[in-house]
Amino acid sequence: MENSQKKIRRALDYFSAPQLLMVGFASVILTGAVILMLPISVREGATVSFIDALFTSTSAVCVTGLIAIDTADHFTVFGRAVVAALIQIGGLGVTCVGVSLILAAGRKIDFHTRKLIKESWNIDSYQGLVKLVKQVLKLTFAFEVVGAVLSFLVFSQDYSFWDAWGISIFHSIAAFNNSGFDILGNLQNLIPYSDSILLNLVTAGLIICGGIGFLVILDIKKKKRFKKLTLHSKVVITMSIVLILVGTILLKSTENITWLQAFFHSVSARTAGFSTTPLGEFTNAGLFVLVILMFIGASPGSTGGGIKTSTFFVLITVFRGIVKNQPFGAFKRRISNQVIMQAFNVVFLSLMVVVIGTLLLCVTAPECTFIQILFEVTSAFGTVGLSTGITPYLNSISKFILILIMFIGRLGAMTVATMIANKKPRTAVYSVEDISIG
Numbered sequence: 501m502e503n504s505q506k507k508i509r510r511a512l513d514y515f516s517a518p519q520l521l522m523v524g525f526a527s528v529i530l531t532g533a534v535i536l537m538l539p540i541s542v543r544e545g546a547t548v549s550f551i552d553a554l555f556t557s558t559s560a561v562c563v564t565g566l567i568a569i570d571t572a573d574h575f576t577v578f579g580r581a582v583v584a585a586l587i588q589i590g591g592l593g594v595t596c597v598g599v600s601l602i603l604a605a606g607r608k609i610d611f612h613t614r615k616l617i618k619e620s621w622n623i624d625s626y627q628g629l630v631k632l633v634k635q636v637l638k639l640t641f642a643f644e645v646v647g648a649v650l651s652f653l654v655f656s657q658d659y660s661f662w663d664a665w666g667i668s669i670f671h672s673i674a675a676f677n678n679s680g681f682d683i684l685g686n687l688q689n690l691i692p693y694s695d696s697i698l699l700n701l702v703t704a705g706l707i708i709c710g711g712i713g714f715l716v717i718l719d720i721k722k723k724k725r726f727k728k729l730t731l732h733s734k735v736v737i738t739m740s741i742v743l744i745l746v747g748t749i750l751l752k753s754t755e756n757i758t759w760l761q762a763f764f765h766s767v768s769a770r771t772a773g774f775s776t777t778p779l780g781e782f783t784n785a786g787l788f789v790l791v792i793l794m795f796i797g798a799s800p801g802s803t804g805g806g807i808k809t810s811t812f813f814v815l816i817t818v819f820r821g822i823v824k825n826q827p828f829g830a831f832k833r834r835i836s837n838q839v840i841m842q843a844f845n846v847v848f849l850s851l852m853v854v855v856i857g858t859l860l861l862c863v864t865a866p867e868c869t870f871i872q873i874l875f876e877v878t879s880a881f882g883t884v885g886l887s888t889g890i891t892p893y894l895n896s897i898s899k900f901i902l903i904l905i906m907f908i909g910r911l912g913a914m915t916v917a918t919m920i921a922n923k924k925p926r927t928a929v930y931s932v933e934d935i936s937i938g
Contacts, residue, residue: 522911525561525590529907532557532586541579548574551896558903560586562910563803565680565773565885566876568892568899572685577666580683584670590910591677591710591803592640596633636714640676647672647706654699658692675706678804680773680885687892694776700764707772708744711798712736731833732810736799739809743770747793754785769793771804773885780889784871787888791875794882795854805883805909807850814843842914849913854881857905864898865890876902881909 533554535541542548548569555568560583571583651668659667667683674681682689693699709717719733726734747766752759761777768774769790779787797806813830818840821828828835857877858870865873872888879886880902891902908916 521915525907525911528586528589529554529557529561532561532582535582536575536579541575541582543574543576543579546574551899555899555903556583557586558906559885560679560681561590562883562906563587563590563677563679563771563805564880564883564906564909565674566880566887566891566902566906567681567687567885568894570685570687570892571681572683580666580670583681584673587673587677587679587681591673591679592636596636632714632718635718639714639717643676643706643709644669644672647676647702650702651699654693654696654702671703672706675703675772675774676710676803678707678710678771678773678798678802678883680768680775682774687889689775691776691778694758694761697760700760700776703772703774704764704767707767707774708740710803711771712740713799713802715801716799731831732800734831735810735813739813740799743793743796743809747789750789751786754783754789765790766793769884769886770796770809771798771806771882771884773879775886778889779875779886782888787871787875790886791878794878794884794886795850797882797884805881807846811843811846814840815847818843845917846912846914849917850881853905853908853913854878857881857901860901861898864901865894877905880905883909 533550533556536553536556537548537550552568552574555566556571558564559566571580575583648665648668648671651671652664655667655671656664658664670681670683680689684690684692690699690703713736716733716736719729723729726737729737744763744766747769748759748763751757751765752762755762755777757765757777764774764776770793779790782790795806796812797808798804799809814828814835817830817835818828820826828840854874854877857880858874861868861873861877862870868876868890872890875886875888876890878884883906891899894902
């Protein structure tokens with residue numbers, strides 16, 4: 501037993517934290533795909549190919565919501581429960597789920613596991629990590645229970661008692677984890693409930709709470725007042741409110757939809773993926789607004805993807821500082837050069853993923869328009885799940901490209917780049933020489 505533990509520790513020492521995270525997510529995705537292909541998971545008369553099972557599993561674990569096949573029409577109650585479990589694992593993170601199982605077994609958390617927690621949630625300190633995991637689990641359970649109960653009040657009007665509970669629990673898990681899966685069938689998403697104020701507000705509330713990040717929620721719970729919050733929390737809250745308001749106004753201006761629908765899509769576009777209006781009927785202007793929101797995404801340490809609200813805030817702060825010739829900072833705090841450099845790296849790498857993915861899909865799916873392809877690729881990278889409706893009709897190669905993009909989007913472009921490079925920095929220092937810019 502001791503020898504096997506030593507071998508495991510040596511293996512953990514050999515791989516970097518990003519590599520272990522990648523292996524963890526990939527393992528869960530492959531396991532989920534196999535389970536979704538079992539007869540117990542597939543409805544009678546339905547057919548689920550390996551690429552569609554892999555796509556569904558990847559979309560669930562990466563909390564995206566893009567679908568190659570309709571979840572309700574192809575999977576049994578067991579299969580849908582598996583999808584819900586994969587969404588929960590993906591939202592909390594493989595590391596967090598693993599830690600919760602270790603704690604449930606009454607075992608101690610070693611240094612390697614703490615390192616993975618720190619890496620996956622981008623935390624600076626090793627202190628209080630186990631306590632943080634417990635708090636995250638309690639918060640998640642509380643939000644999802646409240647969301648399920650409130651959703652039941654709406655779904656119970658159209659479904660039987662047990663069906664309504666099943667849909668409500670699945671919907672609450674998907675909403676809080678910012679994954680746009682639904683089990684209403686016929687690829688209708690939440691369109692039948694576009695006028696339901698309660699369901700719209702409950703879903704939007706779950707999305708916002710899941711998207712601002714666990715650290716921000718805990719900071720608000722502890723300090724209560726905005727002035728006492730950390731700089732990170734202030735940035736996340738401010739940017740979330742601004743993006744929701746701006747997105748709502750732009751969508752209402754470009755589309756013939758209600759204010760409620762504009763608000764809902766402004767919230768959902770930043771990684772949730774639920775829709776109350778057919779996006780195939782949106783104008784190019786409206787779709788482009790959604791593309792921008794999807795690319796920005798949610799906040800660090802949350803269940804969402806994208807470049808993150810804090811990254812976008814840093815870019816705005818730097819641009820404002822350059823124009824006004826002032827130090828880069830906000831809320832009476834200066835932003836370090838290291839954070840600025842990291843923000844620009846994240847944006848550049850993310851743009852490269854979207855550009856290359858769009859180019860590849862233009863080649864493999866020439867029947868689709870450019871805006872449809874750009875929308876689908878950005879949705880996959882931002883782990884959003886919104887779709888113009890082309891994904892189910894793509895060929896296997898195009899679906900596999902989207903699978904890779906979703907995987908990169910969930911791990912983060914910076915994490916993937918670090919994992920691939922994994923080289924020691926050069927010690928040589930070269931002389932400086934200027935080049936012309938602009």
